[in-house]
Amino acid sequence: MNMVEKILARKSGQKSVAPGDVVLADIDLMCMHDLSANFVMKVFEHEMEGASIADPNKLAFAFDHNFAPATREAAEALAAVRRFAKKHKVKNVFDSGCGSLHHVIMEAGLVTPGMIVVGCDSHSPIYGAIGAFGTGIGNNSMAALGFTQNKGWFKVPETIKIHFHGTPMKSVMPRDISQYLVGKLGEDGAIYKALEYAGPYIESLEVNDRALFPLQAIDVGGKCGFVNPDEKTVRYVQRLFASKPSVPEFEMLANDADCRYAEIVDIDVSRIEPQVACPPTVGNVKPIDAAVGTPINVAEAGGSTGGRLSDIRALARCLANRRIHPDVRLQVVPASRDIYLAALKEGLFETLHMAGANIFPPSAGSNQAFNMGALAEDEVMISTQARNFPGRNGHPKARHFLASPLTVAASALTGKITDPRTLEVQ
Amino acid sequence: MQDKITGRVYKFGDNVNSDIIIAGRYLIYIDPVKLAEHAFEMLGEGFPEKLRSFDILVAGRNFGCGSAREQASTAIKGLGIKAVVAASFARTFYRNAINDGLPIFECPAVYDAVAEGDEISIDLKKGVISHAGGEHEFPRIPESVAKILELGGLASYLKSTLELDREATA
Numbered sequence: 303m304n305m306v307e308k309i310l311a312r313k314s315g316q317k318s319v320a321p322g323d324v325v326l327a328d329i330d331l332m333c334m335h336d337l338s339a340n341f342v343m344k345v346f347e348h349e350m351e352g353a354s355i356a357d358p359n360k361l362a363f364a365f366d367h368n369f370a371p372a373t374r375e376a377a378e379a380l381a382a383v384r385r386f387a388k389k390h391k392v393k394n395v396f397d398s399g400c401g402s403l404h405h406v407i408m409e410a411g412l413v414t415p416g417m418i419v420v421g422c423d424s425h426s427p428i429y430g431a432i433g434a435f436g437t438g439i440g441n442n443s444m445a446a447l448g449f450t451q452n453k454g455w456f457k458v459p460e461t462i463k464i465h466f467h468g469t470p471m472k473s474v475m476p477r478d479i480s481q482y483l484v485g486k487l488g489e490d491g492a493i494y495k496a497l498e499y500a501g502p503y504i505e506s507l508e509v510n511d512r513a514l515f516p517l518q519a520i521d522v523g524g525k526c527g528f529v530n531p532d533e534k535t536v537r538y539v540q541r542l543f544a545s546k547p548s549v550p551e552f553e554m555l556a557n558d559a560d561c562r563y564a565e566i567v568d569i570d571v572s573r574i575e576p577q578v579a580c581p582p583t584v585g586n587v588k589p590i591d592a593a594v595g596t597p598i599n600v601a602e603a604g605g606s607t608g609g610r611l612s613d614i615r616a617l618a619r620c621l622a623n624r625r626i627h628p629d630v631r632l633q634v635v636p637a638s639r640d641i642y643l644a645a646l647k648e649g650l651f652e653t654l655h656m657a658g659a660n661i662f663p664p665s666a667g668s669n670q671a672f673n674m675g676a677l678a679e680d681e682v683m684i685s686t687q688a689r690n691f692p693g694r695n696g697h698p699k700a701r702h703f704l705a706s707p708l709t710v711a712a713s714a715l716t717g718k719i720t721d722p723r724t725l726e727v728q
Numbered sequence: 729m730q731d732k733i734t735g736r737v738y739k740f741g742d743n744v745n746s747d748i749i750i751a752g753r754y755l756i757y758i759d760p761v762k763l764a765e766h767a768f769e770m771l772g773e774g775f776p777e778k779l780r781s782f783d784i785l786v787a788g789r790n791f792g793c794g795s796a797r798e799q800a801s802t803a804i805k806g807l808g809i810k811a812v813v814a815a816s817f818a819r820t821f822y823r824n825a826i827n828d829g830l831p832i833f834e835c836p837a838v839y840d841a842v843a844e845g846d847e848i849s850i851d852l853k854k855g856v857i858s859h860a861g862g863e864h865e866f867p868r869i870p871e872s873v874a875k876i877l878e879l880g881g882l883a884s885y886l887k888s889t890l891e892l893d894r895e896a897t898a
């Protein structure tokens with residue numbers, strides 16, 4: 303069995319499972335952002351009237367879309383979730399300004415290897431980067447089965463292994479590689495499948511960068527994505543608990559040597575150029591040449607696939623002692639308060655401020671344009687966000703390109719989409 | 729669930745994402761009627777109204793991809809759509825539709841064979857979708873899943889099983 307199969311077997315009380323089996327498994331953590339917490343709560347109250355929450359400690363809410371609610375309706379929704387949390391003794395509530403859902407949950411140490419984590423959010427596979435099974439589910443699964451019984455039904459997926467090797471070119475970042483994979487497999491290339499990211503390139507990455515890969519599992523239709531846990535996983539988890547009295551016990555359920563794959567895909571990362579996902583979809587991924595020269599209005603480092611400390615550092619490296627193009631608004635959105643503090647202490651915000659950037663509160667940033675990031679007709683954004691579907695950021699005719707933080711920074715400097723390899727970076 | 733679903737087809741292409749089905753700003757609602765007012769509105773003015781005159785959606789590959797929002801299937805139900813037939817579904821949409829009590833069927837052959845406005849008939853017992861031009865088989869829905877659909881979704885299913893448990897132990 304591989305890691306995912308072992309976790310699903312363990313959590314459903316079985317010795318072994320095989321792809322195609324349907325299991326009813328115990329869930330360790332259920333996470334929701336402000337939007338999904340609000341509607342799951344409504345489903346729970348309306349559909350499961352009188353039911354109680356089996357274990358409120360297994361719920362976690364992070365208000366990441368509304369970092370400072372801009373409408374009365376949004377304020378009411380947040381207030382309703384806070385009341386619900388109080389009433390049902392849900393203590394893992396991370397309020398507005400805390401950061402981006404999954405980053406907040408990871409940093410809070412709520413997830414350890416071997417767990418099953420479900421989220422009312424399609425980027426929930428991220429937890430596969432630290433040896434857990436994570437997947438996105440809807441309101442009913444969460445409210446009806448999760449809230450009341452800590453359980454969920456899962457079909458055991460087949461697994462596709464992606465074997466990455468080689469050393470990337472200068473200025474090519476993990477986001478370029480993960481995005482390249484989306485383009486290569488296609489938006490329906492892995493429907494219902496688990497994706498395992500392996501090989502020397504993945505082994506060389508730290509957990510934070512590995513996380514970009516399962517984060518984008520959904521973009522190829524995947525059920526989950528994972529990296530076989532190793533000593534880097536253990537070190538990451540130990541660091542999470544460095545300031546706490548002890549590290550909770552956890553079990554590393556790593557792959558058996560003889561696990562089976564539906565398919566094995568080989569990727570030489572040394573041949574991959576910077577990649578951009580062009581409008582209108584996440585799967586429309588092209589080498590950067592296809593978009594170079596497109597004038598931009600907004601550039602952003604933020605969102606569940608951006609706003610990490612490494613992203614902000616890359617931005618600062620590129621923009622130090624420079625000034626962004628006068629037609630561009632550059633938005634920097636740290637993914638958590640810890641990242642905000644670290645960036646502040648390192649002086650990255652001063653560098654970026656002097657370059658002309660605006661620093662926003664830790665949040666999901668321009669994702670779906672709740673508190674920021676709406677575009678006018680024909681405006682163009684380039685960002686590290688996860689989605690670029692038309693209408694998601696204001697006008698349906700606005701265009702949104704997704705790229706690495708270095709490409710975002712290089713484009714902010716010149717005012718048009720720019721290959722970061724053409725710029726001197728400190 | 730009824731044995732047959734019959735009606736007029738509206739046809740979509742590949743990779744219809746859940747942002748197109750229902751935009752993020754409407755996720756404050758869970759009511760199918762309210763959601764249906766804004767379903768597919770990105771595709772043009774009057775689009776939700778137009779879809780109400782059809783009964784079954786037929787789509788290409790990966791229908792419902794993107795965000796995991798269950799409101800996508802709820803909004804489609806709210807339009808009065810009786811079923812969705814696609815070449816393939818995004819897994820979150822597939823799961824949500826079942827939990828929401830919206831019948832969905834994977835049948836790639838139907839996509840090429842029918843046009844907008846065609847009348848098709850889905851025979852759930854036989855596992856066959858038929859139209860004027862022919863018949864196509866589809867993999868029958870597993871019994872456990874059919875039971876959830878029959879009761880109108882996961883919440884009703886769980887309530888009914890809880891009630892059955894209570895009756896059994898009473």
